[in-house]
Amino acid sequence: MAHNELILTDVTKRFGGLTAVDALSFKVSAGQIYGIIGPNGAGKTTVFNCITGIYKSEQGSVKWRGEEIRGLTPYQIVDRGIVRTFQTIRLFSQMSVAENVMSGRHIKSKQQLWHGIVHSPWSKRDELANWHKVEEQLDFFNLSEFAAIPTGSLPYGIQRRVEMARAMAVDPTLLILDEPAAGLNDKETMELLQTIFKIRDKGVTVLLIEHDMDMVMEVTDYLTVINFGKKIAEGTPEAIQKHPAVIEAYLGSEDDDDE
Amino acid sequence: MDIFLQQLANGLTIGSMFALVALGYTMVYGVMRLINFAHGDMVAASAFVGLTIYTHVTGQATSLAAVVAIFLLSAVVMAVLGVVLERVAYRPLREAPRLSAVVSALGASLVIQNGIMLIWGPRMRIFPELVPQVYWDFGGVVISLIQVIILVLSLVLMIALYLFVEKTRIGAAIRASSIDQDAARLMGINVNSIIALIFIIGSSLGAVGGLFIGLYYRGITFNMGWQYGLYAFVAAIIGGIGNIPGAMLGGMLLGLFNAFIAGYVSSTWADAFTFILLIVILIIRPTGILGERVAEKV
Amino acid sequence: MKTIQRFAYPIFFAVMAILPHVLDSRWQAVAITFLIFAVVALSQDIILGKCGMFNMGQALFFGLGAYTTAILNNQYGWSIIATIPLAILIPAVCGVLLAGPIVHLRGDYLLVTTIGFNIVFVQVVQNNLGGITGGPNGIFGLDSLSFYGIDLTSQVSVYYFAFAVLLLTLGIMRNLAGSKAGRAMHYLREDQLAAESIGINTRIYKIFAFALGAGIAGLAGTVFAVQYSAVSPEAFDFIQSVLFFSIVIVGGSSVPGVLIGVFVMFVLPEIFREFATWRFFIFGFAMIAAMILRPRGIIPATFGKIPKFLIKENNHGA
Numbered sequence: 001m002a003h004n005e006l007i008l009t010d011v012t013k014r015f016g017g018l019t020a021v022d023a024l025s026f027k028v029s030a031g032q033i034y035g036i037i038g039p040n041g042a043g044k045t046t047v048f049n050c051i052t053g054i055y056k057s058e059q060g061s062v063k064w065r066g067e068e069i070r071g072l073t074p075y076q077i078v079d080r081g082i083v084r085t086f087q088t089i090r091l092f093s094q095m096s097v098a099e100n101v102m103s104g105r106h107i108k109s110k111q112q113l114w115h116g117i118v119h120s121p122w123s124k125r126d127e128l129a130n131w132h133k134v135e136e137q138l139d140f141f142n143l144s145e146f147a148a149i150p151t152g153s154l155p156y157g158i159q160r161r162v163e164m165a166r167a168m169a170v171d172p173t174l175l176i177l178d179e180p181a182a183g184l185n186d187k188e189t190m191e192l193l194q195t196i197f198k199i200r201d202k203g204v205t206v207l208l209i210e211h212d213m214d215m216v217m218e219v220t221d222y223l224t225v226i227n228f229g230k231k232i233a234e235g236t237p238e239a240i241q242k243h244p245a246v247i248e249a250y251l252g253s254e255d256d257d258d259e
Numbered sequence: 260m261d262i263f264l265q266q267l268a269n270g271l272t273i274g275s276m277f278a279l280v281a282l283g284y285t286m287v288y289g290v291m292r293l294i295n296f297a298h299g300d301m302v303a304a305s306a307f308v309g310l311t312i313y314t315h316v317t318g319q320a321t322s323l324a325a326v327v328a329i330f331l332l333s334a335v336v337m338a339v340l341g342v343v344l345e346r347v348a349y350r351p352l353r354e355a356p357r358l359s360a361v362v363s364a365l366g367a368s369l370v371i372q373n374g375i376m377l378i379w380g381p382r383m384r385i386f387p388e389l390v391p392q393v394y395w396d397f398g399g400v401v402i403s404l405i406q407v408i409i410l411v412l413s414l415v416l417m418i419a420l421y422l423f424v425e426k427t428r429i430g431a432a433i434r435a436s437s438i439d440q441d442a443a444r445l446m447g448i449n450v451n452s453i454i455a456l457i458f459i460i461g462s463s464l465g466a467v468g469g470l471f472i473g474l475y476y477r478g479i480t481f482n483m484g485w486q487y488g489l490y491a492f493v494a495a496i497i498g499g500i501g502n503i504p505g506a507m508l509g510g511m512l513l514g515l516f517n518a519f520i521a522g523y524v525s526s527t528w529a530d531a532f533t534f535i536l537l538i539v540i541l542i543i544r545p546t547g548i549l550g551e552r553v554a555e556k557v
Numbered sequence: 558m559k560t561i562q563r564f565a566y567p568i569f570f571a572v573m574a575i576l577p578h579v580l581d582s583r584w585q586a587v588a589i590t591f592l593i594f595a596v597v598a599l600s601q602d603i604i605l606g607k608c609g610m611f612n613m614g615q616a617l618f619f620g621l622g623a624y625t626t627a628i629l630n631n632q633y634g635w636s637i638i639a640t641i642p643l644a645i646l647i648p649a650v651c652g653v654l655l656a657g658p659i660v661h662l663r664g665d666y667l668l669v670t671t672i673g674f675n676i677v678f679v680q681v682v683q684n685n686l687g688g689i690t691g692g693p694n695g696i697f698g699l700d701s702l703s704f705y706g707i708d709l710t711s712q713v714s715v716y717y718f719a720f721a722v723l724l725l726t727l728g729i730m731r732n733l734a735g736s737k738a739g740r741a742m743h744y745l746r747e748d749q750l751a752a753e754s755i756g757i758n759t760r761i762y763k764i765f766a767f768a769l770g771a772g773i774a775g776l777a778g779t780v781f782a783v784q785y786s787a788v789s790p791e792a793f794d795f796i797q798s799v800l801f802f803s804i805v806i807v808g809g810s811s812v813p814g815v816l817i818g819v820f821v822m823f824v825l826p827e828i829f830r831e832f833a834t835w836r837f838f839i840f841g842f843a844m845i846a847a848m849i850l851r852p853r854g855i856i857p858a859t860f861g862k863i864p865k866f867l868i869k870e871n872n873h874g875a
Binding site for chain 1: 729732733735736737738739740741743744747748750751752753754755756757758759761765769860863864866867868869
């Protein structure tokens with residue numbers, strides 16, 4: 001039975017002498033909004049990179065729906081329903097918003113290589129169908145007016161939305177967001193919150209890294225706290241807030257309000 | 260056995276010349292991540308410059324003093340040209356995508372190569388006999404004085420460069436710039452000066468290499484630069500780009516490989532085998548034998 | 558501006574269609590050369606401009622097609638038309654085989670390996686491997702085109718053959734732009750990691766770009782062989798590859814940019830014969846200047862070809 005669960009067991013990632021992720025284990029259940037938090041440099045993005053195939057962890061196992069995905073390439077992992085966004089936005093900046101979102105449809109399109117040389121009536125229908133899916137995402141994220149504009153020239157907040165639209169265009173089962181609120185103002189952060197809830201309502205499980213504590217408390221169901229690559233606590237947001245180890249880890253660190 | 264020893268001698272000679280030229284490539288690539296396509300043409304130019312100095316400046320004298328003068332003057336001219344090249348074709352593109360710099364380098368290469376042709380003509384010219392034609396015959400294996408001089412001088416220069424880069428403060432600045440340009444700048448290193456210095460050193464060594472090529476092969480043509488340049492770049496990659504001992508090692512190995520192919524197979528296959536070797540190495544061990552030392556721009 | 562764009566292609570095609578009837582023999586030959594090299598440059602654009610791979614060995618595939626036609630016609634008596642499928646297929650397969658081991662390499666290294674492949678090819682052909690490649694002088698005396706018994710020996714018919722190949726190439730490139738594969742190449746060129754992370758198997762598309770570019774260049778090779786009734790090694794020297802590379806970068810990864818580049822590189826020198834010796838000297842400076850002033854090429858690539866229904870009323874357009 002393949003539940004839509006992501007289970008990390010004892011995942012360890014080293015870079016030379018540095019252990020960035022240390023025997024980390026956690027489980028994301030279907031339909032959750034799961035948060036990974038921790039001070040800067042704690043290894044959070046590295047964990048995500050291990051899950052999505054950018055790195056291969058030295059040890060441990062990453063199981064998605066019962067299948068071991070550790071060691072797969074990024075696109076193979078997308079094929080299995082997991083999509084991620086990047087902390088530093090990685091859009092195709094010379095290309096329009098619509099084209100960016102269309103890249104999310106790539107893996108869903110069944111066109112073959114030879115359709116790049118000669119179109120068939122079928123491939124034309126596939127194109128049209130996918131552009132309509134792009135239209136859906138543009139509407140959902142309120143990006144319709146920017147469809148033809150190169151993303152590199154858009155404000156940061158809008159670029160973030162484009163990145164999420166692109167990820168959602170893949171129709172993922174698990175959406176991984178790496179600091180989605182970074183660089184957003186308060187109003188944009190509120191909108192982001194609502195969007196994440198709407199995404200969850202569509203049946204997508206969400207795993208996110210975030211620094212903005214207010215947002216974390218509002219949006220997540222469950223948290224794992226990492227410091228120096230190790231898990232130091234896990235629990236509901238309320239429990240974590242009072243957890244002594246967590247308080248200690250954050251005590252004395254810079255005020256982490258992003259600007 | 261005779262063929263082996265003969266080709267060994269030839270290979271070491273050719274290898275020395277490759278190594279001298281490869282050093283210019285590797286130093287520039289190490290700091291700027293740029294394939295200085297024009298370097299090979301600079302080397303060719305130096306042979307022609309040397310020819311002209313011989314004919315019009317030193318009065319066709321072949322005394323030791325005259326020969327030394329030719330070498331020094333050529334090196335100076337090429338060093339100046341190298342700095343000009345960097346300023347005109349590369350500095351404006353420091354922040355540009357690498358593709359732009361590649362095309363600019365190709366453009367510079369065309370300019371220099373055709374500049375040579377326009378000045379000295381398209382036909383082959385004969386390089387003067389600056390070194391007496393002395394040979395030693397070791398039971399079938401012939402070694403010339405030119406070969407010995409090339410080998411010895413090249414070794415001296417390479418060791419000098421190695422010591423300079425490893426043991427002096429400026430050398431440390433060069434190594435730092437190779438590893439991380441921005442960090443080097445923050446530490447107070449004037450990276451622009453370092454780059455100019457690299458071009459000076461690379462062009463001077465290349466100039467010596469060019470003069471050696473003239474001495475060894477006697478016939479020089481305006482388009483011989485690309486051939487040499489490509490080989491030298493291959494040598495730099497094989498040894499590990501950005502790595503100075505690597506360029507020396509790569510140059511020697513490539514020279515030997517080239518000579519052995521010429522001796523045992525046929526010289527008409529030398530190019531093909533050399534590039535097959537390069538491709539194999541890039542697939543198996545892309546960082547080269549001694550490993551890379553380049554600026555990380557991920 | 559938009560009106561110019563709408564009429565540019567039809568005007569261009571109309572001009573090119575009637576051109577051979579207004580030119581004398583020498584200029585017809587120049588026009589044919591323009592068409593052939595335009596096709597090769599466009600095929601190079603697929604690999605370098607669209608897919609972003611530093612390929613400096615396109616002359617290799619051009620030569621493979623030309624030599625395939627020459628060998629099959631000369632040694633084995635195939636008619637020219639019959640050689641066409643193989644003249645496309647063999648370079649394409651080579652494209653796959655050669656690209657496979659090298660597409661993951663860093664840009665500069667990919668560049669040097671493609672130069673290497675080109676050099677190996679020329680040397681193999683020069684050394685008359687297997688006795689079929691004709692050595693340094695190449696292969697002479699090829700047949701002219703014949704189509705179901707009708708001999709098409711005139712230069713005008715060669716022109717139309719070349720023109721047809723160019724139209725085919727432009728058609729393929731347009732189809733590519735509006736397909737999953739074509740877009741994948743753009744994405745992976747802009748940001749390979751992002752492309753992989755959104756589900757694109759970048760390796761497959763890189764190899765496909767090579768194969769497609771190689772096949773088209775191979776077809777151009779057949780036209781070349783027909784034009785000269787001969788092939789020789791120097792025509793496919795890696796210096797030619799350097800020219801094709803530069804045309805795409807300096808002209809820009811767009812059809813007009815590439816065509817202008819081909820015109821400047823290959824037709825202008827014919828017009829200004831007196832400057833022939835200065836040609837490359839001036840080009841060199843032009844390349845340096847172009848990179849400093851117009852790094853994306855004289856006529857850069859354009860994106861934003863999205864379906865009309867996505868562009869809403871209050872849009873600022875692309």
